[in-house]
Amino acid sequence: MTTGAAMGEARAASPALLRVRNLRKFFPISKGIFRRTVGHVRAVDDVSFDIQEGEALGLVGESGCGKTTTSRCILRAMTPTAGEMLYRTRDGRDVDLAPLSRRDLRPLRAEIQMIFQDPFGSLNPRMTLFDNVGEPLLVNGMRNRSERMDRVAELLRLVGLRAEFMHRFPHAVSGGQRQRIGIARALSTNPRLVVADEPVSALDVSVQAQVLNLLLELQQRLGLTFLFVAHDLSVVRHISDRVAVMYVGQIVELAPTSSLFARPRHPYTSALLKAVPVADPRVPTGDVLLKGEVPSPANPPSGCYFHPRCPFADERCRRETPPLRDIAPGHVVRCHHAERLELAGAA
Amino acid sequence: MARFILQRLLLLPLLMVIFSIMVFVIVEAPPGDFLTSYIATLSSSGSSIGAEQVEALRAQYGLDQPLYVQYVKWMGNLLQGDLGLSLEYQRPNSELIGEQLVLTIVLALFSFVLTWIIAVPAGIYSAIRQRSVIDYVLTIINYIGVATPNFMLALVLMWGAFAYFGIGITGLFSPDYQGAPWSWDKFVDLMAHVWLPSLVLGVAGTARLTRVMRANLLDELNKPYVVTARAKGLSEWTLVLRYPVRLAFNPLISTIGWYLPQLFSGSLIVATVMNLPNIGPLLLRALVNQDMYLAGSILLIYCMLTIVGTLLSDILLAWIDPRIRMDG
Amino acid sequence: MAAPIDAAASATSAAEDRISVASNWTLVWWRFRKHKLALLSAGILALLYLVVLCPDFFSTQDPERTDARQAFIPIQSVHFFDEGRWSPWVPGVVGKRNPVTLRMEWGADPSRKVRIGFFVDGPAYKVLGVIPAKVRLIGPLDPSQRIFLLGSDRLGRDQWSRIMHGTQTSMTIGLVAVTLSVVLGIVLGGISGYFGGWIDQVIQRLIEILQSVPTIPIWLALSAALPRDWTPTQVFFAITVILSLIGWTTLGREVRGRFLALREEDFVLAAELAGCSRARIILRHMVPTFLSHIIATSSLAIPVMIINETSLSFLGLGIRPPAISWGVLLQEAQNIQTLALAPWLLLPGLLVIVAVLAFNLVGDGLRDASDPYSK
């Protein structure tokens, strides 16, 4: 399968912060009173990629494509079925996150943090904002309350909120404010890798822009590394240096943002771009490229998972699963015919 | 669907074994046995019984054997349909239980039907006319209904009937038909008497069921499919009865699972107070006198009725709800 | 920093500021007090538990004092004024034997006034079994007199005083049984819901089996199995345990369901990712979230326990005399002929209804208020 060399290393000079190799996460399907396992949902099915320090990697795809499961595995909110996730710690060691026990994970938790999609569900409604934001500090050893107060105040200011907010309860702040608080909590332990799972999709357009700006600014100021998971291509494009496209549990294309959007090499990426309605009535509506529906990850098609919907599919696509391969510097794609195809981009 | 029922049926024997052990342990638990209390009764009335005679009786009833042997024997007899002999009455238990069991089931089912006939329309009305006067009145009645113990209601009714009308409202038959063989007239007589105890038995259940129906329906009324149906142009009553009521019914069906068994065993108290021919008072007496095989048999019958009630509700729910039916 | 400070947030009203810093329990209280009936019921329950704390203070006399010559005395009504002046009294009773039925028939004799008072000294008793006292809320000024505010039973015992002592037993048994149920339910339901897997399977099957047990007959059988020579205290605890053994399953299910739902909540995942220990996640994040709900459910379970205890005792298989509970008192009312003669013997039943009603109203009020974020 794929190797590190093929993973589109934009900054090959410095070693990657996170190297994901052949990650798999299968969920058993059980039936009957004896809960026999009758099959597996292949939610993440052989995913490999690198994240360089300081970059923002976007992960896009439609619902059920495995992007959220991938991010949950990296956060070790789930244990992957197979594969490696090599993380380079602050002191330069490489640690495989996949097999770590709960206890061994704890010191690493501070370095890898998460921003949630739902600003209403991710804050404990029974705790004040101070307790919510300050909790990672407390469990990571900052026992002194006034010290925590100062740090929380600083964090709230960092995300553009007044420090007095910390005495409030989550029910008393608006959606956009809650998302800022979620960001403040994620940043409280000075993480290096931040996984953002659809951080703006629950927000209104007018608030979404505020949060996107905040994320960009924080990334630059604090030198954060982002794994940005989203379904909205415009948002992903806006914030990411590189973008990986997922389909039925696999990465089908990964490339620097500009080349992926300008010249996609996988028919699915191209179709996905075409499907996004452009907010300009003067741009003519294109033909619908994709017929049919996304196959179930419990029962994926033979060969290339995309072949039943692909306009360019031939006999080989039906038989043979294409590998993820380099096609241009930093541009990998999972398609037999990538060189041959002339696909339309967004611009 | 068939597989679902089959699975449930397969679990039945296993449950019965567990219950039989539990029942046996409980009826065996009191110190001493029937003979000890029998002797105590005899000596209090002045007569006595020889030690050899006692041992002979012990051996006759198998009371001298280890517990597990007694259990295996009992189970073996049960499987052959032999419920054993009542120590106190010196008659076969099946004979003692027989007719009373039928009447117990009749009473519970009658009460069940009565409950549903009252509770479902009341619940629907309350939900649809939420915050109307009738809704408030029904709510108050429900609260009081839930708060009144069965036997309390029975006592008050009996006292009222006796003190103000000079009539007794106990029993399930008029004196003429008390011991008479079954006939159409006796059946009519039963029907004339059964509704009052049924009502008493069902009051708390009716109140609870009305509340469940009301709450379920209120939940369903807010669902988007109601808006869809309204947007089709359906009239309000057609719409409510065809969609939300139909869906609010499913949780109600699953209440049968606990309600029917509760009626079977709940009738015990009402029957005791109102002096009804029911296996409840029989059990009570057997327990007090340590008539262990009679008590054990009745307890097992209660367990059986409970399991059957639950099974019925499961099957009914699977039959009425395609989501469960098709999931296998 | 360029991120804009929220303009709207600075323009909040004082009321909103108050809500914004209100904790969960404050919000629950604010919502609960909107239910007037629930509030009234809470008051009634408070009063009843005051009686539980010291029934002797509220009784007029020793509940066990018998006097065959004073059987079935009807309710004596309390008059507060005598000739326009504050001087509470009850009319004396005169008995006449009915020559046909040979029963005593009692009539009020307003000419013979038994003076009564509040906070008067009566027979000595001990508060909580320790502190000696003799002041009683209400009693005859002349200690040699007896008053029967709620009539007397067939042995001439004062029903008012017996009800006070019955209240102590019945209300305590409900509370203790539910507390036991809650502890069992939270521990087992919590283990089941948090750990899942085979532990969950075992506990779930156990709950299923216990729930398909026909409760009332099994209760009866269990109570009948209690040795006859046990002391009232032993019986009391045995009955409590029997009641809670079967009662915990519903709560266990509920707790398990909450745990399962909460495990999927983002804020629990957030705590996990923050590096919280399991114990901290359970105690700081999960339990407080469903605690108010569990309290509401428990307060709805207490009345069920009370009814069950009353029924058991009524059938003679629960609390046994000489211990007094509402059920024991109602045993006196079992006979229709007696009842026709002395209908006041049904009064303990009224108290059962009032207590159960109050618990249900409070429970419903709490349940409505327990989820302040649902709206």
Next chain:
Amino acid sequence: MTPAAPILSVRDLRVVFDLDEGQVRAVDGVSFDVQPGQIVGIVGESGCGKSVTMKALLQLVDEPGRLAGGSIAYRRANGTILDIASLDPRGREIRQIRGAEIALIPQEPMASFSPVHTVGDQIVEALQLHARQWRPDGGRLSRADARSIVVDLFRDVGISMPEQRVDAYSWQLSGGLRQRAMIAMALSCKPRLLIADEPTTAIDVTTQAQVLALLRELQRKYGTAIIFITHDLGVIAQMASEVVVMYLGRVMEQGPVDSIFHAARHPYTRALLRSMPSLRGTTRVALPTIAGSLPHPFNRPAGCPFNPRCEERAGPRCATHVPELREVVAGQAASCFLHHDAAEAS
């Protein structure tokens, strides 16, 4: 505004919700027209009142909400005009219009079908109820006939294996198929006006493209007028010919789609368009934003609802007076004092 006879003409529509905490004015004086065969897009953020407006058009506002004023003039096929706002929400007249003349495509196709009735049965029910739309002679529509109509409809909206799918339950269908079935139901009685409430919000982007294409095709084929409600400016640009922009229960701006996207007048519309990341613009730079957040419904600002967040305020009266919706250029109206002044000056 446009001179032709509109099929629907909404004037000063108001919907209020009487809650314990106070009154919420969810829709606060909304006016717009729908011409026959036209797609009107209503766009706005959450809480702007677009969904409540939609419900009000069919008298479907639930308790504790109620219509508090305004008129909804609907022109029937025979030319008579009916004020829907004055009808009894439970009455016969509105029921004859619902489903038959004005149909609804709801937001969540999953929850909008009853899970215990087959999809086909639910559509057959609508057909039999409004049999007149298929049998002008007034006869009844038999079940078998209705069923075969449903099969044809399913084929029409691109559902494969329609004969089998008719007997499926909604939860057995995929998200895309469910929405197609919903569209089939809405079209079943040949309505003259279709109200689509965020019909593609719950589905993925490639499925959304299919559903939007289907709606456009059906609209061309049957000439049905559509009111299309969405928060997605991209969808609006591709679907609507006329656009209504709402904010806090009021219409901010209204006009032909091209003017709205290329010559927006109202500061809110302009800010909204600017703040959207696109597939074309520069990446990784700060987006222009709208300061602040939506106020709480109990906390409506005085004056122009947008004034606390507006960067182009016309003056102090923005905070005291509510600007009304006025035509500022031919065919385009805005409720903003900036343009009122300009219009008066010219």
